[in-house]
Amino acid sequence: MTPVTVLGLGPMGSALASAFAAKGHPTTVWNRTPGRAPAGTREAASVRDAAGPLTLVCVIDYAAAASILDPVALKGHTLVNLTADAPHRAREMAAWAASHGIAYLDGSILTPVPTIGTASGVVIFSGPREVYAEHEATLAALGVTTHLGEEIGRAAAFDVALLDFFWTSMTGLVHAFALAGREGVSPGELAPFLTGIGAILPPIVEEFARDLATGEHPGDESTIVSARAGMAHVVETADRHGLDAAVLRAALDLADRAIEGGRGRDSYSALI
Amino acid sequence: MTPVTVLGLGPMGSALASAFAAKGHPTTVWNRTPGRAPAGTREAASVRDAAGPLTLVCVIDYAAAASILDPVALKGHTLVNLTADAPHRAREMAAWAASHGIAYLDGSILTPVPTIGTASGVVIFSGPREVYAEHEATLAALGVTTHLGEEIGRAAAFDVALLDFFWTSMTGLVHAFALAGREGVSPGELAPFLTGIGAILPPIVEEFARDLATGEHPGDESTIVSARAGMAHVVETADRHGLDAAVLRAALDLADRAIEGGRGRDSYSALI
Numbered sequence: 001m002t003p004v005t006v007l008g009l010g011p012m013g014s015a016l017a018s019a020f021a022a023k024g025h026p027t028t029v030w031n032r033t034p035g036r037a038p039a040g041t042r043e044a045a046s047v048r049d050a051a052g053p054l055t056l057v058c059v060i061d062y063a064a065a066a067s068i069l070d071p072v073a074l075k076g077h078t079l080v081n082l083t084a085d086a087p088h089r090a091r092e093m094a095a096w097a098a099s100h101g102i103a104y105l106d107g108s109i110l111t112p113v114p115t116i117g118t119a120s121g122v123v124i125f126s127g128p129r130e131v132y133a134e135h136e137a138t139l140a141a142l143g144v145t146t147h148l149g150e151e152i153g154r155a156a157a158f159d160v161a162l163l164d165f166f167w168t169s170m171t172g173l174v175h176a177f178a179l180a181g182r183e184g185v186s187p188g189e190l191a192p193f194l195t196g197i198g199a200i201l202p203p204i205v206e207e208f209a210r211d212l213a214t215g216e217h218p219g220d221e222s223t224i225v226s227a228r229a230g231m232a233h234v235v236e237t238a239d240r241h242g243l244d245a246a247v248l249r250a251a252l253d254l255a256d257r258a259i260e261g262g263r264g265r266d267s268y269s270a271l272i
Numbered sequence: 273m274t275p276v277t278v279l280g281l282g283p284m285g286s287a288l289a290s291a292f293a294a295k296g297h298p299t300t301v302w303n304r305t306p307g308r309a310p311a312g313t314r315e316a317a318s319v320r321d322a323a324g325p326l327t328l329v330c331v332i333d334y335a336a337a338a339s340i341l342d343p344v345a346l347k348g349h350t351l352v353n354l355t356a357d358a359p360h361r362a363r364e365m366a367a368w369a370a371s372h373g374i375a376y377l378d379g380s381i382l383t384p385v386p387t388i389g390t391a392s393g394v395v396i397f398s399g400p401r402e403v404y405a406e407h408e409a410t411l412a413a414l415g416v417t418t419h420l421g422e423e424i425g426r427a428a429a430f431d432v433a434l435l436d437f438f439w440t441s442m443t444g445l446v447h448a449f450a451l452a453g454r455e456g457v458s459p460g461e462l463a464p465f466l467t468g469i470g471a472i473l474p475p476i477v478e479e480f481a482r483d484l485a486t487g488e489h490p491g492d493e494s495t496i497v498s499a500r501a502g503m504a505h506v507v508e509t510a511d512r513h514g515l516d517a518a519v520l521r522a523a524l525d526l527a528d529r530a531i532e533g534g535r536g537r538d539s540y541s542a543l544i
Binding site: 010011060088112113122124148151153156157158159160161163164166170172173177179180183184185188189191193194197198199201202204206209212220222226227230231233234236237238240244246248249250251253254268269271272 | 282283332333356357358359360382383384385386394396420423425426428429430431432433434435436437438439440441442443444445446447448449450451452453455456457459460461462463465466467468469470471472473474476477478480481484485492493494497498499501502503505506508509510512516518519520521522523525526540541543544
């Protein structure tokens with residue numbers, strides 16, 4: 001079994017290390033604050049001591065990663081950066097790695113901590129195909145892995161787009177609970193209906209991808225004008241309750257601009 | 273079969289009328305612009321001519337509904353308002369209906385046009401229990417129907433909260449496609465991963481409802497600080513591409529305020 005090193009033992013880094021250890025990989029870990037090594041892993045005293053042929057890093061952002069990575073210890077090894085950040089930083093880090101003789105893959109984890117090490121875990125990678133091929137079997141310990149291409153920023157590009165959808169939706173979710181609360185609707189009453197709304201999003205994803213592929217945005221079922229009306233009812237209700245509605249107000253402003261631009265009778269996909 | 277009247281023949285009103293006609297209800301329709309009667313329905317020349325014992329209205333908002341509803345023609349009948357609007361307007365319209373001797377139910381349609389008349393259609397109602405009971409069997413032609421209680425604003429309260437989640441999420445979706453496009457990621461490549469993100473939202477709904485029920489917002493798997501870091505990568509990438517990021521920037525501002533308020537290590541549910 002290939003030895004694996006994991007740098008960073010936040011909730012996600014710890015899950016990564018545990019997943020490798022569970023599959024029988026000799027797993028070395030390091031964290032700035034010591035004493036967090038998961039069961040079955042060996043805690044190293046320093047990054048230099050920890051670094052090995054396949055070293056993963058998962059910290060808060062690339063600045064934090066850069067501050068701990070030791071180019072001397074990593075030279076000749078493969079570094080897999082599973083820290084989330086903007087695509088241009090992945091490109092910068094790839095240049096840094098190349099200048100130090102470090103093979104580099106960039107990756108993004110798309111599913112929550114409890115999925116890591118299970119068939120529900122989804123991790124995407126970009127970078128040199130032969131480096132990915134060399135470590136693919138080991139990385140499969142994390143879940144379902146996909147190589148998206150050689151352009152190093154690609155995993156982060158997918159990641160930021162997916163985070164965009166995810167965190168915007170999550171903010172809509174917390175606001176929905178808050179607004180319902182002001183109207184006397186309890187979280188337990190609302191939850192089943194919110195789940196139902198969540199279920200109608202995936203078919204809309206497919207519909208919008210088709211609209212973009214064809215360049216047609218037919219508004220025969222729902223238009224930007226009707227979307228705008230729905231959003232206005234939400235904003236108005238939030239305002240009446242003194243509840244901050246800045247997020248949906250910004251969405252309403254996008255819809256208004258599309259309507260002013262003559263796209264009001266198109267599908268919401270025309271906003272793209 | 274109970275005769276049914278549908279006022280308003282936009283895409284949703286037409287779907288409602290078709291669903292009643294398909295179940296064999298004598299269905300009368302009226303629309304401001306004539307000539308849109310779906311197959312199997314009878315088009316009336318005026319609202320007064322159209323109004324019957326069970327009259328549904330589905331137009332753009334309650335101001336539009338109020339402008340067409342004829343209190344003389346509706347007196348002694350039941351009016352079911354499936355127009356979407358803010359809860360306080362449902363309360364106003366119920367008062368208007370009561371003053372004219374009209375039995376009134378307020379309702380909201382939670383699923384898209386193609387679901388109406390199928391088992392996937394979801395319609396919620398509020399208002400007097402006996403009025404709902406009288407028409408429940410007829411309204412079941414639309415899909416799965418639920419009576420949420422007698423307080424007339426309740427259906428609209430659920431609806432605005434659900435629209436809040438839905439349209440905020442939809443705006444995140446269109447922005448994700450736009451951001452991916454700037455990074456050279458095609459809609460077809462991104463769509464399967466967006467669908468995957470959609471699938472992780474329902475369990476989070478349940479988790480947040482539990483957090484609210486217990487008043488505990490444990491950040492052991494994901495914190496507001498880490499959410500904030502993810503959102504910042506998205507906003508930074510959008511900014512680099514000159515792509516408007518006002519929606520997620522407003523979400524980031526909410527997270528910042530929560531962090532300033534000492535909730536950074538809590539779950540995102542603490543924002544509620």
